[in-house]
Amino acid sequence: MKQSKWNILSNVCIAEKVWKMVLRGDTTAMQPGQFVEIAVPGYYLRRPISVCDIQDDCLTIIYKTVGHGTDLMARMQPGETLDILSCLGHGYDLRKAGDEVLVVGGGVGVPPLIYLAKQLRAQGKHVHAVLGFNTEKEVFAEEMFASLGCKVEVCTMDGSYGRRGVVTDLIAKPAPFYYACGPLPMLRAIAETVGTNGQMSMEERMGCGVGICVGCSIETKKGVRRVCKEGPVFDAEELIW
Amino acid sequence: MVVQLGHITLKNPVIPASGTCGFGQEMHEWLDLNILGAIATKGTTRLPRYGNPVPRIAECGATGMLNAVGLQNPGVEEVIRHEIPALRQIYQGPIIANVSGFNIEDYAYVCERVDKETDAAILEVNISCPNVHNGGMAFGTSPKAAAEVTRAVKAVTTKPVFMKLSPNVTDITAIARACVEAGADGLCLINTVLGMRIDIRRRKPVLANRYGGYSGPGIFPIALRMVNQVSKACPGTPIIGCGGVQRAEDVIEMMMAGASAVEIGAANLQNPNACKQIIEQLPEVMQELQIDHLRDIIGIV
Numbered sequence: 311m312k313q314s315k316w317n318i319l320s321n322v323c324i325a326e327k328v329w330k331m332v333l334r335g336d337t338t339a340m341q342p343g344q345f346v347e348i349a350v351p352g353y354y355l356r357r358p359i360s361v362c363d364i365q366d367d368c369l370t371i372i373y374k375t376v377g378h379g380t381d382l383m384a385r386m387q388p389g390e391t392l393d394i395l396s397c398l399g400h401g402y403d404l405r406k407a408g409d410e411v412l413v414v415g416g417g418v419g420v421p422p423l424i425y426l427a428k429q430l431r432a433q434g435k436h437v438h439a440v441l442g443f444n445t446e447k448e449v450f451a452e453e454m455f456a457s458l459g460c461k462v463e464v465c466t467m468d469g470s471y472g473r474r475g476v477v478t479d480l481i482a483k484p485a486p487f488y489y490a491c492g493p494l495p496m497l498r499a500i501a502e503t504v505g506t507n508g509q510m511s512m513e514e515r516m517g518c519g520v521g522i523c524v525g526c527s528i529e530t531k532k533g534v535r536r537v538c539k540e541g542p543v544f545d546a547e548e549l550i551w
Numbered sequence: 552m553v554v555q556l557g558h559i560t561l562k563n564p565v566i567p568a569s570g571t572c573g574f575g576q577e578m579h580e581w582l583d584l585n586i587l588g589a590i591a592t593k594g595t596t597r598l599p600r601y602g603n604p605v606p607r608i609a610e611c612g613a614t615g616m617l618n619a620v621g622l623q624n625p626g627v628e629e630v631i632r633h634e635i636p637a638l639r640q641i642y643q644g645p646i647i648a649n650v651s652g653f654n655i656e657d658y659a660y661v662c663e664r665v666d667k668e669t670d671a672a673i674l675e676v677n678i679s680c681p682n683v684h685n686g687g688m689a690f691g692t693s694p695k696a697a698a699e700v701t702r703a704v705k706a707v708t709t710k711p712v713f714m715k716l717s718p719n720v721t722d723i724t725a726i727a728r729a730c731v732e733a734g735a736d737g738l739c740l741i742n743t744v745l746g747m748r749i750d751i752r753r754r755k756p757v758l759a760n761r762y763g764g765y766s767g768p769g770i771f772p773i774a775l776r777m778v779n780q781v782s783k784a785c786p787g788t789p790i791i792g793c794g795g796v797q798r799a800e801d802v803i804e805m806m807m808a809g810a811s812a813v814e815i816g817a818a819n820l821q822n823p824n825a826c827k828q829i830i831e832q833l834p835e836v837m838q839e840l841q842i843d844h845l846r847d848i849i850g851i852v
Contacts, residue, residue, distance in 0.1 A: 311580060311581050311823060312581075313581070313822075313823065313824060349821070349822075352612075352613050353610065353612065353613060354610055354611065354612065354613055354614065354615050354616055354767055354768075354817075354821055355608070355610045355616055355820070355821060356821065379610075395823065514605050514606065515605065515606040515607070515608045515609070515757075516608060517608045517616065517618060517820045518571075518819070518820035518821075518823065520577060520581075520823050521573065521577040522571055522572055522573050522577050522578060522819060522820065522823070523570065523571060523608070523618065523620070523820050524570075524573070524593075524620055524623045525605075525607050525608035525618055525620055526605065526608070527601065527602065527620075527623055528605065529601055534601050534623065539577070
């Protein structure tokens with residue numbers, strides 16, 4: 311955990327209710343799948359947001375406006391600063407990947423997979439990204455994966471962009487080791503139809519984000535685990551559905 | 552900044568509250584625990600508990616948060632065997648062991664185990680958890696039940712016993728007096744205020760437990776009033792003031808209301824360095840207010 315001030319370099323809307331913010335600060339030791347906790351002025355608890363990309367001393371986050379706190383974040387301007395806790399939680403274990411890797415993201419679960427894919431590509435892995443959204447207006451990140459040299463497939467629930475359907479429709483079986491992040495029903499469907507040979511990033515309402523309040527604990531096959539501390543990334547086989 | 556809590560000397564009055572510092576291991580990653588006046592460890596029960604279903608956290612704008620964790624803890628044996636010894640590796644100051652129960656025998660059992668097997672300086676007996684059914688707050692809302700728990704605990708320990716009181720009562724002084732008359736060495740107040748948030752889009756409570764404990768700066772005036780009332784009702788009984796303390800000025804205010812030491816709760820969740828910053832600010836604030844010794848201001852209002 312590191313607590314520091316970050317300068318906002320840019321903050322733009324990239325899809326419906328989805329914003330991309332680039333901040334400058336101390337990016338050392340941040341791992342794919344970890345998250346940051348952002349103090350939003352006027353709101354008591356911090357907002358946990360996944361690390362989307364790291365480039366030198368710049369951190370990219372992609373967040374959805376889901377309430378007053380994130381609405382306020384969306385109105386913030388370049389030059390403003392944010393108090394952020396960084397290097398939180400345990401991210402994806404890259405050592406588990408074979409030469410062929412699948413990354414599966416749904417909605418605003420997609421962002422952490424971008425930094426992950428970047429690191430996997432740097433190791434020379436073949437990365438197949440399967441991204442699911444509700445509808446065309448919510449689609450983002452396709453070109454980010456493409457520019458990293460990943461094979462990208464997109465589906466939407468209503469068929470307005472890419473293939474109609476859900477991510478599990480696009481995953482050939484048997485699937486290689488996967489990394490997933492997205493809404494709970496998507497993760498459950500992956501576990502049921504693709505299997506548990508992968509890692510999943512979980513989401514839960516958090517108090518502290520640093521492991522002290524145990525507000526975000528979930529029961530797993532290995533016992534009680536804090537999403538903010540032992541997670542957010544868990545081996546899929548540990549999770550109870 | 553030295554204060555006395557009964558016979559226990561604290562290097563300063565700042566204590567992370569139970570449930571907001573675990574057993575110290577996480578906090579140790581970013582701050583030296585030995586700067587703290589004491590540490591109040593996570594509420595411990597006889598058996599391990601997962602607690603309530605998630606979601607168990609809800610925000611309340613700028614004023615605080617609700618929690619309905621429900622006493623998640625590894626159980627007293629694990630606390631004795633692993634948590635307290637591990638805390639001792641990194642922290643040499645006073646430990647305030649917070650214990651909870653679902654019946655009077657539980658309270659006595661856990662206190663006896665902690666008394667016998669740990670070097671905790673104080674037992675903080677939680678009769679005010681709003682998030683568990685069949686216990687917790689039920690003992691803190693009746694003077695008779697509060698006295699019974701106090702007596703049962705005092706019978707099994709020689710350590711100072713501080714009863715942690717609930718604000719969810721009509722007259723907190725009646726509960727406080729009952730505890731003191733039953734032998735309590737001190738009091739800690741307040742625990743969280745029972746509250747609720749509703750997700751108006753889903754038309755459902757935000758918390759899976761429906762209700763939860765409200766903490767944060769929004770409860771500071773309530774805590775201050777209750778500490779003041781109890782300090783007047785129970786003169787000579789040391790009080791740990793708790794509830795919504797965010798900064799050094801709040802510590803001073805809480806002490807002027809009657810507290811001998813102050814627990815910091817929700818502020819740790821918002822700012823993991825809250826205790827450290829408060830301890831660092833305290834000398835400046837004391838100087839500005841021309842306070843030479845903190846003991847001089849306890850209960851002066």
